[in-house]
Amino acid sequence: MQEHHVVVVGGGFGGLQTVHGLKGVPTRITLIDRRNHHLFQPLLYQVATTALSTSEIAWPIRHLFRDRPEVSTLLAEVSGIDRTNRTVHLTHGETVSFDTLVLATGARHAYFGNDAWEKHAPGLKTLEDATTIRRRLLLAFERAELEKTEEVKQAYLTFVVIGAGPTGVEMAGMIADLAKKVLPPEFRNIDTRKTRIILVEAGKRVLPAFTEELSEYSKRALEKLGVEVMLGTPVSDCTEEGVKVGDHFIPARTIIWGAGVQASPAAQWLGVKADRAGRTEVGPHLHIPEDPNIFVIGDTASVQQADGKAVPGIAPAAKQQGDHVAKVIKARLTGKAEPAPFKYVHKGNLATIGKRAAVIDFGKIKLKGVIAWWIWGLAHIYFLIGTRSRLAVAWSWLWIYLSGQHSARLITQRDTLKDEAQPVGKTL
Amino acid sequence: MQEHHVVVVGGGFGGLQTVHGLKGVPTRITLIDRRNHHLFQPLLYQVATTALSTSEIAWPIRHLFRDRPEVSTLLAEVSGIDRTNRTVHLTHGETVSFDTLVLATGARHAYFGNDAWEKHAPGLKTLEDATTIRRRLLLAFERAELEKTEEVKQAYLTFVVIGAGPTGVEMAGMIADLAKKVLPPEFRNIDTRKTRIILVEAGKRVLPAFTEELSEYSKRALEKLGVEVMLGTPVSDCTEEGVKVGDHFIPARTIIWGAGVQASPAAQWLGVKADRAGRTEVGPHLHIPEDPNIFVIGDTASVQQADGKAVPGIAPAAKQQGDHVAKVIKARLTGKAEPAPFKYVHKGNLATIGKRAAVIDFGKIKLKGVIAWWIWGLAHIYFLIGTRSRLAVAWSWLWIYLSGQHSARLITQRDTLKDEAQPVGKTL
Structure with missing residues (x-):
């Protein structure tokens, strides 16, 4: 049997946390980002205002996983997703096939139609x-x-x-x-x-x-x-x-x-429903209703929590979602019981x-x-x-x-x- | 009588040293550079090879002279020099007049006609x-x-x-x-x-x-x-x-x-003789033969030393020339004897x-x-x-x-x- 392949798109807080959470789980992981670095966005304004330099808040993604031979990092841009054939399409023409997909592609600033x-x-x-x-x-x-x-x-x-x-x-x-x-x-x-x-x-x-x-x-x-x-x-x-x-x-x-911000086009790639801010709607385990093996997390997801509360678009929320997805994947691959539904804990x-x-x-x-x-x-x-x-x-x-x-x-x-x-x- | 005005073009090693050397001399100084920062070029290759970050080897020029109220720093690009009317022309249309001019505009890499x-x-x-x-x-x-x-x-x-x-x-x-x-x-x-x-x-x-x-x-x-x-x-x-x-x-x-390198177009601006590498030829006090108040130093100058030896295009040489020019200007403005001709000391x-x-x-x-x-x-x-x-x-x-x-x-x-x-x- 071929090894299970998890593809994570996005090396932000959610994507990194997913990969961290999958440590020791029997799976091959490919992490795709169109940048070579993870960015510590909470301090980005300090670069913009001359207090910090760029290299103080950004790290090469592949460096973070140098000790994890099962993790491959790809500097590439996603152009679309084929849910039927379970492949991610990259702008340079290649495709990457997946068993489980985690989209953590974040958001851009938005100008409300202007x-x-x-x-x-x-x-x-x-x-x-x-x-x-x-x-x-x-x-x-x-x-x-x-x-x-x-x-x-x-x-x-x-x-x-x-x-x-x-x-x-x-x-x-x-x-x-x-x-x-x-x-x-x-x-x-x-x-x-x-x-x-x-x-x-x-x-x-x-x-x-x-x-x-x-x-x-x-x-x-x-x-x-x-x-x-x-x-x-x-x-x-x-x-x-x-x-x-x-x-x-x-x-x-x-x-x-x-x-204001606008979510990445994850919902569009998947051909699924998005809310007004472009965020993909996901269920209690953060996968889309159409496919239990396609997860969407972080700023590009709209999570329906049991208590009806909205999850804010901040780093700790993305990290908690990454953690949760890793737990769900781990439970499935090791035959354990699924964890309780995702519940955002506001710190x-x-x-x-x-x-x-x-x-x-x-x-x-x-x-x-x-x-x-x-x-x-x-x-x-x-x-x-x-x-x-x-x-x-x-x-x-x-x-x-x-x-x-x-x-x-x-x-x-x-x-x-x-x-x-x-x-x-x-x-x- | 209006105060003497020294205009220094270029905030590299030569230009900065000139301004440093003029400390305490009764003159107004304007330092013009098309960048806002002085760059420590000897370590630039370490930025290119990821060892150092940009802000570790560059400093805002105007910050270096914040305690010298007689020094004005201009972020501007020189488009030409009018020797007769003693003015420097800037690309945005303004002119700056000078009594003494020091050109320390460096060199770019050159491709020998390719x-x-x-x-x-x-x-x-x-x-x-x-x-x-x-x-x-x-x-x-x-x-x-x-x-x-x-x-x-x-x-x-x-x-x-x-x-x-x-x-x-x-x-x-x-x-x-x-x-x-x-x-x-x-x-x-x-x-x-x-x-x-x-x-x-x-x-x-x-x-x-x-x-x-x-x-x-x-x-x-x-x-x-x-x-x-x-x-x-x-x-x-x-x-x-x-x-x-x-x-x-x-x-x-x-x-x-x-x-290879090619000198900045200082000679062209001045309408004077340049050597094959585009460097302006200057005499023993580093001014052009045509005008004792127009100095050219550093990588953009070709100095005729008494011993016939060439001055290398390195930071210490530019600094020594900046020092010398400051001494000459100081001597003239304070009525002291001119210093001995410039002699490069190779360290x-x-x-x-x-x-x-x-x-x-x-x-x-x-x-x-x-x-x-x-x-x-x-x-x-x-x-x-x-x-x-x-x-x-x-x-x-x-x-x-x-x-x-x-x-x-x-x-x-x-x-x-x-x-x-x-x-x-x-x-x-």
């Missing part, structure tokens, strides 16, 4: 997204320094962050810190302390996943850092010149999108605001301020992969903490600037 | 060059892993480095180490230890700036690492498929150029071969092997800018030394792959 905004308001999901935002942030200050027209100068010194979830709040806080603490001594023609950072949110409060009290605290903490918080104000347009909020136009040359919410404050909601325990910030930092270091990264990130943070200096203030990929919304020569 | 080779054989001068080479190196192994045809697989596992100067030798050594030590446990379909690394050199020996004995030692050390060294073999063609050496064709999907040559050996030629003292490698490492850490970088690089090297693992194995800028010589879908 895809034209993407060019002006990049989102933050990949390392390239982060270095793009980093380049735009730094270039905005450089151009303001050269700019003669006061009005254009001010537009370069205005940063609009759309969406007040954790990404938006964390980005706004870090930009404020960069502009008001790190950069002032370095410019001669502009006062970067006069930078406007505007956090625009359609809903009624920042960090809606937290309690109202912590939301209120976070708003005040942001304002203390110099961030203007606009609530209940949906964005109606994003252009090269700025952001339209209702009837009000904010001239701004740098816009960052943190407002808590964390978010930082700038470099001295955070909010934590562990259910019964709620924390804010400096202590929360330290817990946030230690928790994130703990969840990083490998000793080297933990020490490197701890060291980078310690350096920022002691010196007030950011370590990765690089403008790179300069040649691609021509293709971007704000060409170099245009308004200089 | 510019079509660049697409297939990228050189190593900028951070983007390094991440491009890093991406190609890592992708070559990924594609070999997926490839079914044995012949194509072998072409992916063949790396040709052209030019056996320090860059070529150091690149070849690091690639050998990556292929033969770091990667083997991570691939399932290929044996990366069978990778061929070929160092091709038109001249008669590797590292021609060193003594014959050290050249011979370096060649043997490379061969011990598994590098094939081909001497006296000029390259006659570079294509997508490989390299032609004389009449012999080597199928290779990854080619790296380390064979020595250093090069590493892989991760355990180096060669050092300090004139009377010549070293090779492990001890030379430690001196090389300590010297380079010493010459890095700032405590943070020194600790970060020391830490990265220590980690590599102890664990045998490289820390920056990232394939990024994936979207731009389509424009490159070896498109993703083509041979997979």
